[in-house]
Amino acid sequence: MRRWLMVFLLALAGSFGGQTLHADEAVPLADNELTEKRLVAISSELRCLVCQNESLAGSHAELANDLRREIRTLIEDGRSDAEIMEFMVSRYGDFVRYRPPLKGTTLLLWFGPGVLFIVGLAALVLYLRRRDRAIEETPLSADEQRQAEALLQDKDSRQGLS
Incomplete structure (x- = not known):
């Protein structure tokens, strides 16, 4: 079926072989x-x-x-x-x-994106500071410290093999 469709389309395209289409300059509407x-x-x-x-x-x-x-x-x-x-x-x-x-009803259009950017940036900074404080305030327990060292040594030994 596809083959017949291709043959038909090629025959149709071949029938326009000698004719070329040219675009004219656009005429203004006014x-x-x-x-x-x-x-x-x-x-x-x-x-x-x-x-x-x-x-x-x-x-x-x-x-x-x-x-x-x-x-x-x-x-x-x-x-x-x-x-x-x-x-x-x-x-x-x-x-x-x-x-x-710039008037009362369009203040959001003018300043909304800037305000949203500043609020988002402030929220990101606050989140990162809280996260850093939480990490500093809760050091690793002795067991967690041993696990971390073991993982680091395991990583070093694997890099030495390759």
């Missing part, structure tokens, strides 16, 4: 090149709500296409960049911006 440049500038400042880690300009999601179409319409209606940004923020919140403004 008639005005200035409109297209403004669209790219604005959409690169906005986050794709589907992808969340990709700009609206670089996203291929359907929602991103719809939002770019909406921005293009607003540009053609004569809205300024600030008005378009305000429209998007009023509709989708500050999360849609890659650089949200």
Whole structure:
């Protein structure tokens, strides 16, 4: 079955042998090149709500296409960049911006990662200090000391053999 499938696919590919495909230059979606440049500038400042880690300009999601179409319409209606940004923020919140403004509701977005890093680092330092104190405060008993020495001697003897 696989062999017949391969033969069929090779025959199909051979039938296109003389034809080559060429890519044409992408045509801007807006008639005005200035409109297209403004669209790219604005959409690169906005986050794709589907992808969340990709700009609206670089996203291929359907929602991103719809939002770019909406921005293009607003540009053609004569809205300024600030008005378009305000429209998007009023509709989708500050999360849609890659650089949200510094205000009470976005403090966690701005300082949350740094605070979490500092708290995690402090917790690690405290844990390591407590562990070191626990090791220093509880020395090995005589029996444990003999076992450790035996293990070290056994390790040395094995290294001498190899």
